[in-house]
Amino acid sequence: MTTATAPGGAPEKPAPAAPGPAAPSLASRIAGLTGHWAVRLALVVIGLVWLLPTAGLLSSSLRDPADISVSGWWKIFDLNGSFPWIIDRSQLTWSNYEALFANEQVMDSLLTTVLITVPATALVVIVGALAGYAFAWMEFPGRDWWFLGVVGLLVVPVQVALIPVAKLFGALGIFETTTGVVLFHTAFGLPFAIFLLRNFFAEIPRELLEAARLDGAGELRLFTRVILPLGGPAIASLGIFQFLWVWNDMLVALIFADSTNPPITVALQQQVRQFGNNIDVLAPGAFVSMLVPLAVFFAFQRQFVSGVMAGAVK
Structure with missing residues (x-):
């Protein structure tokens, strides 16, 4: 095997290797793992907050006027029961749309x-x-x-x-x-x-x-x-x-x-x-x-x- 020499007779130094990509830091790895679900979670929260007035309007349109005057629209949910996200159907009526x-x-x-x-x-x-x-x-x-x-x-x-x-x-x-x-x-x-x-x-x-x-x-x-x-x-x-x-x-x-x-x-x-x-x-x-x-x-x-x-x- 021969070694390349410079014009003056001295051996030529090999070219330095190109630097590889820097290893990602711990913070960047954590951000990469949490970035996607964090953004999606934020969008879901913003969407729910944005739709909250619409849900309140729909709830009010299906409740009796007497119930609306004494309680908020969220009372359609059975907050005192075992499943507070279940809607109390006894409070819902189509009479408002019939009147409309x-x-x-x-x-x-x-x-x-x-x-x-x-x-x-x-x-x-x-x-x-x-x-x-x-x-x-x-x-x-x-x-x-x-x-x-x-x-x-x-x-x-x-x-x-x-x-x-x-x-x-x-x-x-x-x-x-x-x-x-x-x-x-x-x-x-x-x-x-x-x-x-x-x-x-x-x-x-x-x-x-x-x-x-x-x-x-x-x-x-x-x-x-x-x-x-x-x-x-x-x-x-x-x-x-x-x-x-x-x-x-x-x-x-x-x-x-x-x-x-x-x-x-x-x-x-x-x-x-x-x-x-x-x-x-x-x-x-x-x-x-x-x-x-x-x-x-x-x-x-x-x-x-x-x-x-x-x-x-x-």
Whole structure:
């Protein structure tokens, strides 16, 4: 075996070995073992605390009003028994929901809320998708300046426009009508819709659109056959945001809706003002009002997550 020599004749020293990865310390090993379950435990605790008011509302909606007035909602659990987490069924009743469905004012308000929310959501999604496609893939004079104007409208608060829009709706004869509420929600929902969908549509590969144009597809067919299927997650996310905002809105409904047949948020507020202590109607009404947006969210949950994460990873 020969030994390598330097130019001067002296044996060449072997190169030092590359340092290996440092051994993890005891603290890092403990953190690695406890990190996963600690995070999960913290998320479970936060989720339970977050759901606590909802559980209290459900419990109150199923209890007799006389029991609610003398004890808290947690009394449905048999705290003095051997199994304190077992629900005492003797305290539960469906009479509150029977009274709710027999209340014509509340049921009419639920229908009014649907008649406001569905058109306001559909108009925002349709117009926002068309405008987002135009800003993303169509060329027209001043396109970028128009889009900057749309982005600027995002910072305009709703409260600034209440009085001017009320005067405008009064002159047009649509003040305190369902049409006026729908138009107001549509106008203030469009800037965010256009901004969201334009940015999503702009991420679609140009090659797909060029291939469709080579096959003879016009703008309308390109929009319906290429853009809409690929933009489904973003459109679903927008629909959920708009639906939740309109359904849970109280300020706009309180000002622009018909006071004799208002949406459910205003109707429940009127119930408090008129009767004060009718928890047998307020609790089930609030819970039913909460179930509808929850059902919409869970129905489009997968598309919502995809739309929120779109563009996060390149």
